[in-house]
Amino acid sequence: MASKKRQKTIYPGVYFLESTHTQSGKPERIYYIFYRKDGKQIEEKAGRQYQDDMTPARAAGIRAQRIQGKEATNEERREEVRAAKEAEAGRWTLDRIWEEYKAQRPDLKGIVTDQNRYESYLQPVFGDKTPSEIQQLEVDRLRINMLTKPRKPPRFRNGKRMEKPKNGKLPPLTPQTVKNTLEILRRIINFGERKGLCEGLGFKITFPKVDNTKTEDLTPDQLRDLLKAIDEATNTEVAAIMKMALYSGMRRGELLKLQWDHVDFERGFIHIVDPKGGASQKVPLNDASRALLENRSRTDSPYVFPGKGGKQRVCIRHEANKIKEKAGLPKDFRAMHGLRHTYASMLASSGKVDMYTLQKLLTHKSPQMTQRYAHLRDDALKQASNLAGSLIDEAVKPKKKVEDLPKRK
Known part of the structure; x- marks a missing residue:
């Protein structure tokens, strides 16, 4: 039976309790440290003997680091985690705004195409960033890459496996597709700004020039x-x-x-x-x-x-x-x-x-x-x-006079 009585070690302020390993059931020590910081007596768990590979010497080192303020206490760590969670909950990344945008516009036209473009080109670069963290240089670089670099073909599209091209690469995107992709980025951020979820971009997105007058005809x-x-x-x-x-x-x-x-x-x-x-x-x-x-x-x-x-x-x-x-x-x-x-x-x-x-x-x-x-x-x-004009010309042309043939004698 595990002992609930604290037992001293040779290191000041380091104690242990006898317990059992959570998986094997074998005896295992749990080490604790005691120290005073900012006038307060603090008792904290340093770790388990086998699960955390904890020893009295290692626990003493942790105690010294925390007394000197070089390492956060357990309570300070918990507070940091809690604060980080609160900050993340209030942090509207592009991924999060995109999901909200889709949820509020379920009948959006072209959503399948927009989703493919977002996941292929925007999400890898900007998905975990808030709009205020997006730099103009990053957007410019993305635009240039989409226009000039060959692409890796997607393995799946709309649930179907895509055939690999012969050379393993796809050509760069057309200016129209690049413009449409960057338009999705602008649309998402404008939506977030209107809803009070984020700040707008501090710069204007440069779109590639597109010749919309082109017509495709067949002979x-x-x-x-x-x-x-x-x-x-x-x-x-x-x-x-x-x-x-x-x-x-x-x-x-x-x-x-x-x-x-x-x-x-x-x-x-x-x-x-x-x-x-x-x-x-x-x-x-x-x-x-x-x-x-x-x-x-x-x-x-x-x-x-x-x-x-x-x-x-x-x-x-x-x-x-x-x-x-x-x-x-x-x-x-x-x-x-x-x-x-x-x-x-x-x-x-x-x-x-x-x-x-x-x-x-x-x-x-x-x-x-x-x-x-x-x-x-x-x-x-x-x-x-x-x-x-041809018909008129033909109509006004003088008719050629037919000469009479001489009579036979």
Whole structure:
């Protein structure tokens, strides 16, 4: 039975109690130290014989350090831990603000993409820092690295294992992706500042320049090759989504969220619920889109293009890129968004659709977004004008006089 009586050692102020080891049950000594500091008598546990590898000599050394103030007492250590916990509880790091941001905005558009970008690029650098601890040099360095350095491919994305690229690396991010990533950083910190959780940044974030006027168009031969690759694709679901994007000009996210209830076959419209532009909108259900949808087999899922288990499909980038590569399209052609540009370019270059109508078909929030296609419309108008000029010239040309042939004698 363990003794509860203190027993002296050869070192002043060092005592021990006989106890038992918590795991083996064998006898074990627990060492205590007694000393006076700031006029107070202090008794503290120094440690256990086996568990803490404590000896009388080591306990005496600890006692001397604490008397001299070179080592904190047990009570001071407990106070430091408590103060650190309180400070941490009131410390709003970027990770913590990000979680609060998501919790208060559960219906946030593009949250899956934002989450991937946050975890891949922002969290490793700034996750454990408060906004006031983030330096401008760090943000500048991150921007340069994202724009110039090859990336390690993620092992998983949206729960799916990603295929490794041939050289083991991915190219640097595009300026648009870098801008979107830094925009997430600014959005999180602005949210925290508005909610009184943190101070704002003491500097302005420098964003890379992005050419938003670029349009992706396909030549007739490229379009023919793409449609052939779509028809021959093994993944018929993604192939159908790509065709629908080309027929309707709808965005990838709008197609993945499209439900049968949103398709009005009777009136000939597709209702786009919660689109990128804000308020719900509708686009005409043209003949090609109608035929595609009417030929689809319906399931119990409410979604037109359901994912696993009938739930909303999340990502089709990998499968769409396979079809794009099989068609031999340019590397910088975006497999889904490029189809939307192709749809718009074909309408604009036809000369039969004005910019206002094109804006409504693309559900652009402002006419400025549609202006990138204006040059195609202008080219079509010039061709029509040139045709008119040619017809007029032809009409006013003097007709060649036909000379009478001499009569035969």
